[in-house]
Amino acid sequence: MSVGINDRLKLRPSVAVVSNGEVTEFFLSDIRHSIALRMQKEVTKLLFGLDGRLTVGEFMDANSLGSQTGEVMPLLDFLNKNCVLIKVDRKYSEDYNRYPRIYSLLENYFPTQQQVEDHFQIVRKSRVMIIGLGSVGTWVAQSLLMSGVRHFLFVDGDRVELSNLHRQGGFTEASIGQLKTDAFARRLKEMDAEVEIDCIVDWLDEVFFERHDIGHIDLIINCADKPTVDETSMIVGKYAMSHGIPHIIGGGYNLHQSLIGQVVIPGKTACLECFRMNLDDLNEIDTSNIRKLENKNRRVGSFPPLSALSSAITANEAFKALAGLDNLTMTGQRTEFLLRILNFANVEMPRRHDCKWCGYEGKYYQLQRDKD
Amino acid sequence: MGKMHHNNNTVYAINPAVDVYAIGDDVIEFYFINNRRRVTMQVSPQVVALVANIDGRKGIEEICESLSIGEKDNVQAFVDYLFAQAILLIPEDMEIEKSQMTPEDVKRYDRQINYFTSLYMQSGYHAQQKIQQQKILIFGIGAIGAGIAIQLAMSGVRHFILVDKDVVTEDSIQRHYFFKESYIGMTKCDALTDYLMQIDRQVKCEVHNDIVDFDTDITPWIEQASFVVNTLDEPYIGLTSMKIGRACYALRKPLYVAGGFDAHLMSTGELIIPDETPCVDCYTTYFKDTLKNWNPKYNIEAVSEEHAVEGVFEVGGLPSMALFSVSYAMIVILNYMVTEDAHYSQGRGELLFDKLHIDYLNVLKNPNCHVCGNQ
Numbered sequence: 001m002s003v004g005i006n007d008r009l010k011l012r013p014s015v016a017v018v019s020n021g022e023v024t025e026f027f028l029s030d031i032r033h034s035i036a037l038r039m040q041k042e043v044t045k046l047l048f049g050l051d052g053r054l055t056v057g058e059f060m061d062a063n064s065l066g067s068q069t070g071e072v073m074p075l076l077d078f079l080n081k082n083c084v085l086i087k088v089d090r091k092y093s094e095d096y097n098r099y100p101r102i103y104s105l106l107e108n109y110f111p112t113q114q115q116v117e118d119h120f121q122i123v124r125k126s127r128v129m130i131i132g133l134g135s136v137g138t139w140v141a142q143s144l145l146m147s148g149v150r151h152f153l154f155v156d157g158d159r160v161e162l163s164n165l166h167r168q169g170g171f172t173e174a175s176i177g178q179l180k181t182d183a184f185a186r187r188l189k190e191m192d193a194e195v196e197i198d199c200i201v202d203w204l205d206e207v208f209f210e211r212h213d214i215g216h217i218d219l220i221i222n223c224a225d226k227p228t229v230d231e232t233s234m235i236v237g238k239y240a241m242s243h244g245i246p247h248i249i250g251g252g253y254n255l256h257q258s259l260i261g262q263v264v265i266p267g268k269t270a271c272l273e274c275f276r277m278n279l280d281d282l283n284e285i286d287t288s289n290i291r292k293l294e295n296k297n298r299r300v301g302s303f304p305p306l307s308a309l310s311s312a313i314t315a316n317e318a319f320k321a322l323a324g325l326d327n328l329t330m331t332g333q334r335t336e337f338l339l340r341i342l343n344f345a346n347v348e349m350p351r352r353h354d355c356k357w358c359g360y361e362g363k364y365y366q367l368q369r370d371k372d
Numbered sequence: 373m374g375k376m377h378h379n380n381n382t383v384y385a386i387n388p389a390v391d392v393y394a395i396g397d398d399v400i401e402f403y404f405i406n407n408r409r410r411v412t413m414q415v416s417p418q419v420v421a422l423v424a425n426i427d428g429r430k431g432i433e434e435i436c437e438s439l440s441i442g443e444k445d446n447v448q449a450f451v452d453y454l455f456a457q458a459i460l461l462i463p464e465d466m467e468i469e470k471s472q473m474t475p476e477d478v479k480r481y482d483r484q485i486n487y488f489t490s491l492y493m494q495s496g497y498h499a500q501q502k503i504q505q506q507k508i509l510i511f512g513i514g515a516i517g518a519g520i521a522i523q524l525a526m527s528g529v530r531h532f533i534l535v536d537k538d539v540v541t542e543d544s545i546q547r548h549y550f551f552k553e554s555y556i557g558m559t560k561c562d563a564l565t566d567y568l569m570q571i572d573r574q575v576k577c578e579v580h581n582d583i584v585d586f587d588t589d590i591t592p593w594i595e596q597a598s599f600v601v602n603t604l605d606e607p608y609i610g611l612t613s614m615k616i617g618r619a620c621y622a623l624r625k626p627l628y629v630a631g632g633f634d635a636h637l638m639s640t641g642e643l644i645i646p647d648e649t650p651c652v653d654c655y656t657t658y659f660k661d662t663l664k665n666w667n668p669k670y671n672i673e674a675v676s677e678e679h680a681v682e683g684v685f686e687v688g689g690l691p692s693m694a695l696f697s698v699s700y701a702m703i704v705i706l707n708y709m710v711t712e713d714a715h716y717s718q719g720r721g722e723l724l725f726d727k728l729h730i731d732y733l734n735v736l737k738n739p740n741c742h743v744c745g746n747q
Contacts, residue, residue, distance in 0.1 A: 012674070013671050014686055014688060015671070029687075030635070048673065050671075051673055052674060097542060097543065098545055098546070099545075101546050101689050101690075104689075105690060107688060142549060143692040143695055146551070147546065147691060147692070162476070162479055166481055166483070171571075172571050173571070174570065192545065258408075292391065297385060297428060298391070299388040299389065300388070300405050301489070301490070303484060305523060305700075305702035305706065306699070306703065308523065308695060309696060309699035311695065312695035319690055339703065340407060340409075342640075
């Protein structure tokens, strides 16, 4: 929708406007995106009058510029489409008072307040399933609640132990001995009494989804590593692919603490089977002359901030998936955070033509063959 | 690794977080599961057999005898090397360090202690005790300051000094991982103290519901602290940062200037160690220089009156962005507490919302700096 003279526009307060000679830079400071335009200083100055109260027509008349409205419209339209200016086509709902930062973040991606409100309400209405309330699931769940999500389904069969407290967010000494699902639900209700939480006290196995009716789910985040991450991931992957549910396979778990969770949008991005095939190709080395010596007291540890860092990225990605933002980073990509260099290392993991799940002959989704 | 009182029959064990591979007959590789460090060596088949027999029960001499290995000096040099690389541990020494902790703490921090043993090239028990002895001063109990306090308390830190004057509000839910609806109206310091004590009843916080301005005397707080974290962005980040930075420099205290503030929601922050890293003034000079043509204006007039009154700022961001900056800071802070290695830190870097790569700024010590420079 182009900008019309009856639209109310606002120069968003988090946009930094830097005027240097003939060039004006609009810096979307929340997401650090920059747009530079060659324009007259007077015009830049004029934009600061756009506060969302007057319509474009009224605003131009008030500045005695009514006759030039037509010339200014393409600029206003461009700045609106790039989220420098937002259309104030409605007042935000009451939710804005609690979540102004989340609304403002969305304003970087949608050009009208109506769209921002709609997308925030999609987040509010979504129901997120988190399997495994460990050192990743707890941080991700809290982050999503704090971002506006208010319907959760938690799956965990464990009780809280003293040794959980140093790495799993939200548990306290008083939680020790309680079911993780109960203790964690109580914690989230302290944050927001109206949050709706369903819990399943059980472990993931091949027939989990036959045993439990999980209802409508918008996003599944698998953070379960019992019996192994590979097994739980495949169970979740199959269910999510056959039901068309976006899913994230959380990283940050034992032995793969540095791994960041992978996001799968069924039929659109590389699926778990694509990942498995890509990994097999990468790991194809001759192991016939390698022998593993026994380490009798083999015990790996856990580094809490590394799991929390992985959780942070997973929660970012989960929010993007729920809000319908198109800037997901963890699709078709395997990423690790390397402690040695304090940076991320990314390897592309593209969707596979020969994938049994989502390739040409895929059993869940089929890639379109090129026409020629 | 610390002490070297080995004799010929010292009992060693393989680090629990190291996998050992024999490749062919004469290559041995040690793989640190947690941080992917590899140590690979070409050795004789006898040495492979020697390593395979190290089990935490038999002494080296006993193993050598059973395998008919002579060359005592070479064996000792090899074992010393593996010990220095933290591939081998001496269970007896570990037991002594373990006995210096309460059984409850040994159990509580068990998993991270295991990790520390491989990550920090020293006994994890020793590392854990260093963390527990810290007293942390935190300026600013916002999303980042409080987040760091929570993760530090989880890791074993039990003494805090907290400085902030603000109060928990309804919209704190989108920023503070300690948030409870029942905390609304309490000062952030008091609310955080309550939350930290629920995580660990032994936590003690000294609270200053105060702002830091020109005449605040921060020296007594810094003197008491073993580590300082600054996240204050009021009244103005440059001012508070410089004041705190200079005081920490004068008192030789390690300082972490945290990231995660507006327009830098996923920045890393930086570790500041007197004379080892650039100081806060070096950073300030760097930014003054690189940003000299950057005079941004913001349309603050457009903040609606009702929200301006309530102090609701129209800046966007997610709580998980703060969690990133907090967790990153924790990795660097814990590393410094245990190893005192100032050079692990990469300085200030920035992560964007839609690209998983941190761009580091590479700020250097300024030789002409009037705080830490040559003069």
